[in-house]
Each structure stands twice: as C-alpha cells, then as structure tokens.
Amino acid sequence: MNKRKDLVIISIHKTNKLYFAAAFSQKGKIVRIALPQTNLEDLVTEISNYHPKFIINNMYDEIVGIIAEIYHGNTSNFDIELLELNISNESSHETATLNTTFERDVILEVASIPHGQVKTYKEIATAVKTQGYRAVGTAIGKNPFPIVVPCHRVVRSDGKIGGFRGGKQMKIEMLINEGFKIKSDKILLEK
DNA sequence: GATTGACGCCGAG
DNA sequence: CTCGGCGTCAATC
Incomplete structure (x- = not known):
C-alpha cells in the first residue's frame, strides 16, 4: 500500500x-x-x-x-x-503522493473536468495519448484526491456509470448532487 | 513473463 | 439487452 x-x-x-x-x-x-x-x-x-x-x-x-x-x-x-502532485520515484520527495507520471497525467486530465460535466474513460485515455483504457481506469481508481479531482465525473463510453472506490452508489449520489439524471445504471446526458 | 484491472468494441444469442 | 471474447497497456506478482 x-x-x-x-x-x-x-x-x-x-x-x-x-x-x-x-x-x-x-x-x-x-x-x-x-x-x-x-x-x-x-x-x-x-x-x-x-x-x-x-x-x-x-x-x-x-x-x-x-x-x-x-x-x-x-x-x-x-x-x-x-494538492501535492509530486511523484515519488521522480525525486524521492518525502511528501510525494503520486507514483508515476502516467498517474499524474491522468489525474490532471480528470481535474480539468468542470462541475456538471462528465467525460468517458476513453476520452481521458485519448487526452493522455494512450489506448490503455483499462490502465486509465486503474489510475483513476487510485486517485488520492477524490471529490476535488472529480473521478466521479468519468463514466463509461456506453453511458454506464462505471466503478468507484467508495462504491458505485456513492458515485451515483455525487452525480445526482451535480444535477445529473441516472436511470438503471446509465447517465442521461441532458440532465 | 503472466496476471489483473473503476474499459472499449464487436458479434452472437 | 446481455454475454463472451479479444484488444490494449500500466502496475503488480
């Protein structure tokens, strides 16, 4: 850990x-x-x-x-x-909290999603120039700054909610708090 | 190397 | 709509 x-x-x-x-x-x-x-x-x-x-x-x-x-x-x-965005293997910063540049790229990309909007894992992957969609999901799953870095605003390409460390229920709750409508595990884009 | 993901895509029922 | 299967790639074993 x-x-x-x-x-x-x-x-x-x-x-x-x-x-x-x-x-x-x-x-x-x-x-x-x-x-x-x-x-x-x-x-x-x-x-x-x-x-x-x-x-x-x-x-x-x-x-x-x-x-x-x-x-x-x-x-x-x-x-x-x-936020402390230093990388541990890059500079042995005793305060570092992220592990790789890949993780930081992903986190920064997610951080840019405005309130009330969502992006897909694929869009994040494209933005950081990789096709490793699953790797993106894994990196987001390790997000040390949930809520502030809005990993709850990243959903699957088919509109399904996707996973969440604190349980899918919490992700759904946060999206509803931001005004989204969700029906049977899918997010409705026109709020 | 081999396995495992907060995924994506396509094709078959 | 649901499933399986395969693609892809970073991290972990």
Whole structure:
C-alpha cells in the first residue's frame, strides 16, 4: 500500500451525517483526501493506512469543509495548487503522493473536468495519448484526491456509470448532487 | 513473463 | 439487452 513516513496533519469536517477528512503535509499541501464515512474512526483508519504518522488538528477544517460542499454538489471550484502532485520515484520527495507520471497525467486530465460535466474513460485515455483504457481506469481508481479531482465525473463510453472506490452508489449520489439524471445504471446526458 | 484491472468494441444469442 | 471474447497497456506478482 505504499506507506509514507512523513508526519501529516488530518483535519476533519462533519455535515449532517457524513464525516470528511483530508491529510496535509508539513508544507500545507493536501496529500490525501478520504471518501466520506458515517463513522469517524473508519475515516481516520483509511488515511492512516497510507500515513501511519499523523496528528489530528483543526487548522485545515475550513478547507475540508469546502471539499464537503463539492461533494454535495456546490459549484465551488477548488485551487488545484493545494494538492501535492509530486511523484515519488521522480525525486524521492518525502511528501510525494503520486507514483508515476502516467498517474499524474491522468489525474490532471480528470481535474480539468468542470462541475456538471462528465467525460468517458476513453476520452481521458485519448487526452493522455494512450489506448490503455483499462490502465486509465486503474489510475483513476487510485486517485488520492477524490471529490476535488472529480473521478466521479468519468463514466463509461456506453453511458454506464462505471466503478468507484467508495462504491458505485456513492458515485451515483455525487452525480445526482451535480444535477445529473441516472436511470438503471446509465447517465442521461441532458440532465 | 503472466496476471489483473473503476474499459472499449464487436458479434452472437 | 446481455454475454463472451479479444484488444490494449500500466502496475503488480
């Protein structure tokens, strides 16, 4: 699972029923975002799988609050500069969170999908100049910054929803929050 | 090398 | 519409 040794700061935000959390490096950059959970412990456990050394502090709660808003479909755009996009094998950055340039290319491409729009895995693949559609799916599946990097806005070419780390249900919920209509596992393009 | 994916495409029922 | 089978390629074993 590629554990990091650096100390991270976890900040938390709670909405009605869901807890949100993100891990920040010493430089104040986001190194990982956790998918929301109803249980606070599960949330922290998920992050600690990647960052065993952490402290919980409320200093970034506001940023995590913005992430929660995006999850709920608000249009607030997020400054991608806040994300740690260094690659681990490229520079032995102790704060690196991505593994390869391929992953970064894919993540950056997904990050460019505007609120309220979707793209297909194939379109992402074309954009990063590969025909390895499945490899693209795998890279998106490892997205360390869900919600902010809107991997939920990537669907299959036949209109089906496709997979999601936090379960297809959560992906569907996020798309509905953004105004999409979904019928029997397919997304309807005219909202 | 061989296997495994958050996929895509085509053809057969 | 559903399935199988094959294409493709990066990561992992």
